[in-house]
Amino acid sequence: MTTMTMAGAINRGLRAAMERDPKVLLMGEDIGQLGGVFRVTDGLWKDFGGDRVMDTPLAESGIVGTAIGMAMRGYRPVIEIQFDGFIFPAYNQITTQLAKMHYRSQGMITLPVVIRVPFAGGIGAVEHHSESPEALFAHTAGLRVISPATPQDAFDMIQQAIASPDPVLFLEPKARYWDKGEVEESRIAAQLEGEHAAAAATAEMSRGRVAREGSDVTLVAYGPTMRLALQAAEVAGADGTSVEVIDLRSVSPLDSDTVLRSAKRTGRVVIVHEAPTAFGPGAELSARITEQAFFHLHAPVLRVGGFHAPYPGSKLEHDYLPSLDRVLDAVDRVMTH
Amino acid sequence: MSTHGPLSEEGLVRLLSHTGERLDHPDFGRYAADLDPVRLRRMWHDMTVVRAFDQEATSLQRQGELGLWVQAVGQEAAQIGSGHALRPSDFVFPSYREHAVAHTRGVDLPEILRIFRGLQHGAWDPAAHGFHLYTLVIGAHALHATGYAMAMARDGLVGTGQDSDGAVVCYFGDGATSQGDVNEALTFAAVNDAPIVFFVQNNQFAISESTTRQSRVPLAQRGAGFGVPSVRVDGNDVIASYAVTQWALQHARSGAGPVLIEAFTYRMGAHTTSDDPTRYRSHADEAYWAERDPIARLEAYLRSIGELSDEAVEAARAEAKELGRRTRETVKAWSRPETATMFDHVYAEPHATVAAERAWFSRYERSFADQGAHA
Numbered sequence: 057m058t059t060m061t062m063a064g065a066i067n068r069g070l071r072a073a074m075e076r077d078p079k080v081l082l083m084g085e086d087i088g089q090l091g092g093v094f095r096v097t098d099g100l101w102k103d104f105g106g107d108r109v110m111d112t113p114l115a116e117s118g119i120v121g122t123a124i125g126m127a128m129r130g131y132r133p134v135i136e137i138q139f140d141g142f143i144f145p146a147y148n149q150i151t152t153q154l155a156k157m158h159y160r161s162q163g164m165i166t167l168p169v170v171i172r173v174p175f176a177g178g179i180g181a182v183e184h185h186s187e188s189p190e191a192l193f194a195h196t197a198g199l200r201v202i203s204p205a206t207p208q209d210a211f212d213m214i215q216q217a218i219a220s221p222d223p224v225l226f227l228e229p230k231a232r233y234w235d236k237g238e239v240e241e242s243r244i245a246a247q248l249e250g251e252h253a254a255a256a257a258t259a260e261m262s263r264g265r266v267a268r269e270g271s272d273v274t275l276v277a278y279g280p281t282m283r284l285a286l287q288a289a290e291v292a293g294a295d296g297t298s299v300e301v302i303d304l305r306s307v308s309p310l311d312s313d314t315v316l317r318s319a320k321r322t323g324r325v326v327i328v329h330e331a332p333t334a335f336g337p338g339a340e341l342s343a344r345i346t347e348q349a350f351f352h353l354h355a356p357v358l359r360v361g362g363f364h365a366p367y368p369g370s371k372l373e374h375d376y377l378p379s380l381d382r383v384l385d386a387v388d389r390v391m392t393h
Numbered sequence: 394m395s396t397h398g399p400l401s402e403e404g405l406v407r408l409l410s411h412t413g414e415r416l417d418h419p420d421f422g423r424y425a426a427d428l429d430p431v432r433l434r435r436m437w438h439d440m441t442v443v444r445a446f447d448q449e450a451t452s453l454q455r456q457g458e459l460g461l462w463v464q465a466v467g468q469e470a471a472q473i474g475s476g477h478a479l480r481p482s483d484f485v486f487p488s489y490r491e492h493a494v495a496h497t498r499g500v501d502l503p504e505i506l507r508i509f510r511g512l513q514h515g516a517w518d519p520a521a522h523g524f525h526l527y528t529l530v531i532g533a534h535a536l537h538a539t540g541y542a543m544a545m546a547r548d549g550l551v552g553t554g555q556d557s558d559g560a561v562v563c564y565f566g567d568g569a570t571s572q573g574d575v576n577e578a579l580t581f582a583a584v585n586d587a588p589i590v591f592f593v594q595n596n597q598f599a600i601s602e603s604t605t606r607q608s609r610v611p612l613a614q615r616g617a618g619f620g621v622p623s624v625r626v627d628g629n630d631v632i633a634s635y636a637v638t639q640w641a642l643q644h645a646r647s648g649a650g651p652v653l654i655e656a657f658t659y660r661m662g663a664h665t666t667s668d669d670p671t672r673y674r675s676h677a678d679e680a681y682w683a684e685r686d687p688i689a690r691l692e693a694y695l696r697s698i699g700e701l702s703d704e705a706v707e708a709a710r711a712e713a714k715e716l717g718r719r720t721r722e723t724v725k726a727w728s729r730p731e732t733a734t735m736f737d738h739v740y741a742e743p744h745a746t747v748a749a750e751r752a753w754f755s756r757y758e759r760s761f762a763d764q765g766a767h768a
Binding site for chain 2: 107112113115117118120121122123124125126127128129130131145148149152153156158159160161162163164165166197198200220221222254255258259262308309310311312313
């Protein structure tokens, strides 16, 4: 076990993937000598050289589009999009090309491209630097969308994403980059060197987990809101409400089975994410719970998330984002319904 | 015709006049030196057969057998000329009108119609033919082509002087030159010295819009701003199209970086079978270009040097007719794919949502079968 920040764990995971497979390449803006604006690729350019840690022209569509071509020749590009709001110049390449090539080619072409995106808010940034666009990508068949909430998951899941034959949006909760945690490094190495590594890696990164057990309310979160969810469970617990916290880890696929198992026991579900609630991941999850666990529910499924307004100026962001009070309010409402 | 701007015919590399006289060119003439009468006859034959196929596909669309057809009539010289310059070690990224290039890469022409009959979106094995699938989002594939070329260079497939050296040829049209992706592709290709030939077929129309809506200058001039050597060729001259592509491929395969070719041609047909060109262009314009038909031009030349016999013409006609018959029969024999195949290949590894929806749909379909059994 080693203590690492989430950013450090991703860096270590990238390094391990590059050492394991010479076809793994990093592409992005300022990821070379600078080490990325968040320093997630720090030191990799020095150790692997500019051919494998490529500073690209400042053109996101170009980065994703050329990565597709390189993947067609057997490379495994790992792209860094500098900030969430800058992914949109590449949106066409991601949704019309990257997501659909495997289908278009009837399985003849696989595109193992990973797109790393520092996402979500809470860091006092200017416009376009705090967004949570995961629903847009989860809505597109052909993409996988995952987000780690701990350094251990960050270390494991970035390597699993790289090992997966499918395109993966790897969403990094940037406000959690400097949170520390214990990381065990050998388990994932064994998985990725084993037989059926790609299948095992893809399956595991697609599963949610119960992060804290409880019996009264199921609180579902992932990535950026996990710390808040655990905090809310702690506070509610002190008030006598037992909250089970589920870390989805993956938005596409959505591990609704893990949520349903819990929801059928508690009968009460609150979903927390920074993405706008309207048409968001919570809406999808809520619909699935209603369809598959309706008669187990004691209260309507509630969502706590961003609003149907552009991400505001940073002085207002703490009222835009889910807060401890708003999560506890939702927990109260499902308990008293 | 214009003497300046994007429709100018000034400065085009030309090795065959529109009436079929062989010309020389100080820079590019030597790149056609290996085109003996046998190879020229082969090119003429390919152009003839592909046009017949194209016309058959149009008929099939009119008869309701295809949902849509994208005609390439008039662009055969640009496509067959460039296609004949390719080696097996090269890789092509077409747009969606490159049926003649597909033919040169060994794609069986009727197979293309799987796309237009609505059976599937891709209809051949790109790796087997060195010919990528059609891309319908204009210009998007220029970036894939550039990335592929960058990877070829990494893999040591350029600059060795061996026959294994290869390059990418990326085809797109005049409209695509306005797309961001094409401009980004030129940027990425240039700064990475990617072994790629950007082959623009300026057929003068992006559906209804003239190339004058895309550019103030001939499209080949765009290359200079990216530091990409560029050439403008008469795209209705199969010999010149071959020659400039040979030059460009040699440049790219040697590791010297990308090249841009603008082949100036004319889309003699409609954009697709859904289009009506009478709304936006004149009969005079069409007549002018009918006189510059790329096939007639080569035919006139071959006849003038005694290298195209009536028997050869008759044989090509018979082969074209046979291809037409085979195309009709092939298309009509295709059955609708099983519905459940729409869930295949969404992902390479299992995905819970796809699995759940596939299972639900299967139960739903079976429920009707059960009802039938009880009735």
